[in-house]
Amino acid sequence: MADSDPQQRPPLSPVNLALRLGAIGAVTVLIAAALAYTGGYFSPERVTPARVVDVLEHNNGEHPGFRRNHPKGICVTGYFDSNGAGVELSSAEVFSATRTPVQGRFSLPTGNPYSPDSAAPLRSMALRFQQANGQQWRTGMNSMAVFPVGTPEAFFGLLQATAPDPATGKPDPKKAGAFFAAHPETGAFLAWVKTAKPAASFTTETYNSVNAFYLTNAAGVRQTVRWSMVADAQADSAAPTADDYLQADLQQRLANGPQRWSLILTLANPGDPSNDASKAWSGEHRQVNAGTLVIEHEQAQDNxxxxDINYDPLILPSGIEGSDDPLLAARSAAYAASYQRRAGEVESLPHHANAAQEQRP
Structure with missing residues (x-):
């Protein structure tokens, strides 16, 4: 993903940083809007989930029947093979030495379902683990390791600072530069932005939870973790230039055999924040390889x-809990509002006809 010698790359100007952030802005727009819902930052009126979706539609355009964020994607199915190592950390059935069916989705983090695959350097993976006991684990992960900032106020400020100027259609470099100067916590994210390039394949990316979660084992011991799906496949040197190369690449790779990722649980050390997704956990950490995700098949997302899965990050089985990170509750509320609106549209669209709506457990 990164150049071999990033330090030889010229530094990005504030406006270029703003433009790069704009290219992956669908992710930050959704989180910022969701935070506005939970914190009431769009005063004087408190923002409802419906108004959050309105903001997304205003920023991204209206695309009935599609998700309001990450609308361009592809469905995948497979299973998770636990190796039993996660049992010491969590009582969730998914970590026992069993095979768990998985329904997932790869996506591009833009607000337009017709965006070219090169429009953003970020790739996303969402998964639903369907345990035999009826409980589910849903997770949405991204190829970046941290969020830009860690508080609702700062995130709203970032959205304002990088918003397109009506006169130019581009972010104001002075506003963007002033924001970054006032928020040194953005350094980790900006370091990623400076070297990030669009991947040539969904299958070569590592996907990170970014948010922290709690795992609780059978003895009641709770451990703070972040997790990653680490790809077995090796990254290609450069991405193609075609608009839709990611789907074609995935189809070709799956035709040659299943694709695999290792589920790596990173255990927090004392002092690691559980409530600030902008901070990387630095230094040595114990990691547990809990098993292998195997993706076998792909399907068009239309059917x-x-x-019809809402990949709400707070739909969790016993043994996994959301942390005190405020982003989690905010994401859950916004996802539900977006899903409700989308579910009401699909029956009226020819390519979504006769689809049964999923019932939330």
Missing amino acids: GACR
Whole structure:
């Protein structure tokens, strides 16, 4: 993903940083809007989930039947093979030495379902683990390791500072530069932005939870973790230039055999923040390889298994809990509002006809 010698790259100007952030802005727009819902930052009126979706539609355009964020994607199915190592950390059935069916989705983090695959350097993976006991684990992960900032106020400020100027259609470099100067916590994210390039394949990316979660084992011992899906496949040197190369690449790779990722649980050390997704956990950490995700098949998202799944990060089985990170509750509320609106549209669209709506457990 990164150049071999990033330090030889010229530094990005504030306006270029703003433009790069704009290219992956769908992710930050959704989180910032969701935070506005929970914190009331769009005063004087408190923002409802419906108004959050309105903001997304205003920023991204209206695309009925599609997700309001990450609308361009592809469904995948497979399973998770636990190796039993996660049992010491969590009582969740998914970590026992069993095979768990998985319905997932790869996506591009823009607000337009017709965006070219090169429009953003970020790739996303969402998964639903369907345990035999009826409980589910849903997770949405991204190829970046941290969020830009860690508080609702700062995130709203970032959204304002990088918003397009009506006169130019581009961010104001003075506003963007002033924001970054006032928020040194953005350094980790900006370091990623400076070297990030669009990947040539969904299958070569590592996907990170970014937010922290709590795992609780059978003895009641709770451990703060972040997790990652680390790809077995090796990254290619450069991405193609075609608009839709990611789907074609995935189809070709799956035709040659299943694709695999290792689920790596990173255990927090004392002092690691559980409530600030902008901070990397630095230094040595114990990591547990809990098993292997195997993706076997892909389907178009119009009628695939993932189409009617809301990948709410707080739908969790016993043994996994959301942390005190305020982003988690905010994401859950915004996802629910977006899903409700989308579910009401699909029946009226020819390519979504006769689809049964998923019932939330």
